Each structure stands twice: as structure tokens, then as C-alpha cells.
Amino acid sequence: MAPLSYSIPQRIVHWLTVLLVFFNLLLPGQIERVADLLGGGKVPTPEEWSSANLHIYSGFAILALTVIRLILRAVQGAPAAPADEPAIFKLIAKAVHGLIYLLLFTMPLSGIAKFYFHVDVAGFVHGGPMKLLLWIMLVAHIGAALVHKFYWKTDVMDRMTKGV
Structure with a gap:
């Protein structure tokens, strides 16, 4: 039974x-500047390193939080879509959520591949197509x-804000 x-x-x-x-x-x-300089x-400079490290550590944190999210979802489940939501929108929601999870997992890995292993194509994909796709998925999700x-007047948003 779904929560x-x-x-x-x-x-x-x-x-x-x-x-x-x-x-x-x-x-x-x-x-990007630090990666280019090192390459x-x-x-x-220390300031460039500090700025780059904030991005790197945030990426590692996103990766860790995504793993935790997936574990929590597997253990605790997720609320079902509203019963009266059209089937096509349920399918789109599953696809968008799946793609967001995939991006939250693969973007940090591609950043790691570029920064630590100097895989240039990983850096291009990370900062180009993946970043654009993540923006599109976030806009769709929001x-x-x-x-x-505000239109269907469901409690979907409240489930992640108020816990109702």
C-alpha cells in the first residue's frame, strides 16, 4: 500500500x-576555468580552487543524496498519483521523475570523469546536453x-511540502 x-x-x-x-x-x-588551467x-589561484571546490562538493552531495533518496523510496515508498489524473500525465510524470533521477546520478559522475579523469567528452555532455535536459525536466516538474x-487542485504539491 502506497503512503x-x-x-x-x-x-x-x-x-x-x-x-x-x-x-x-x-x-x-x-x-571550468580550474579544469582548463590544470589541463x-x-x-x-586559491580563490579559483575554493569556487571550484564548492561546485565539486555540491556535486558529490547531490550524488549521495540521490542514492539516499532512492533507498528511502525503495524502503518507504511514494504516494500514488491522484486517481483522477489522466493516464497520459501519469506516464509523463513517471518519465520525468525517472529522467530527473537519472540526471541527478549521471551528472555528478560525468563531472567526476571530466575533472578527475580528464574525459573531455564527459565534460561536454555534463555542461551541455545534460545540463539543458536537467533544466527542461526541472521546469516540467515544477x-x-x-x-x-492550482488547476487540478490536488494535494500532490502538499505531499512534498507539508506532508499532508
Whole structure:
């Protein structure tokens, strides 16, 4: 039987992930510059290193939180979609959620591949197509939550905010 709401740990991990993802998307810092400097045999300044490290550590935290989210979801479950939600939207929601989870797992791994193992294609995919796809999925996810709240008037958004 599916729970009626997300647990407190699920909600905490969700919102921590949200903060870190938006931090890394909006403020990538000097990560590309540091990678370029290191690739060219130059030494980054301490300020550049600090800025890059914030992005790197946030990425590691996102990866860890995503693993925790998946474990919590497997153990505690997730609320079912509203019964009256059209089947096509249920399918789209599953696809968007699945793709978000996949991106939250693979983006840090591609960043690791670029920064630590100098796999240039991983850096391109990380900062290009994957980043764009993540933005699209986040806009779709937020848009769907708002449609549920204000158009369909369901409790979908409340499940992840108030726990109702």
C-alpha cells in the first residue's frame, strides 16, 4: 500500500537536493576555468580552487543524496498519483521523475570523469546536453506541481511540502 505523503526524511533530502542542484546550475563557479588551467599545466589561484571546490562538493552531495533518496523510496515508498489524473500525465510524470533521477546520478559522475579523469567528452555532455535536459525536466516538474496545485487542485504539491 502506497503512503499518503512523503516521509520527513524524504522531504528533507528532496529539498536539500533542490538547493544544491540550483546552486550548481546557477553558480557553477570556476570549475571550468580550474579544469582548463590544470589541463594546461597551470596552477589555479586559491580563490579559483575554493569556487571550484564548492561546485565539486555540491556535486558529490547531490550524488549521495540521490542514492539516499532512492533507498528511502525503495524502503518507504511514494504516494500514488491522484486517481483522477489522466493516464497520459501519469506516464509523463513517471518519465520525468525517472529522467530527473537519472540526471541527478549521471551528472555528478560525468563531472567526476571530466575533472578527475580528464574525459573531455564527459565534460561536454555534463555542461551541455545534460545540463539543458536537467533544466527542461526541472521546469516540467515544477510546472506540473503548479498545475496540480492550482488547476487540478490536488494535494500532490502538499505531499512534498507539508506532508499532508
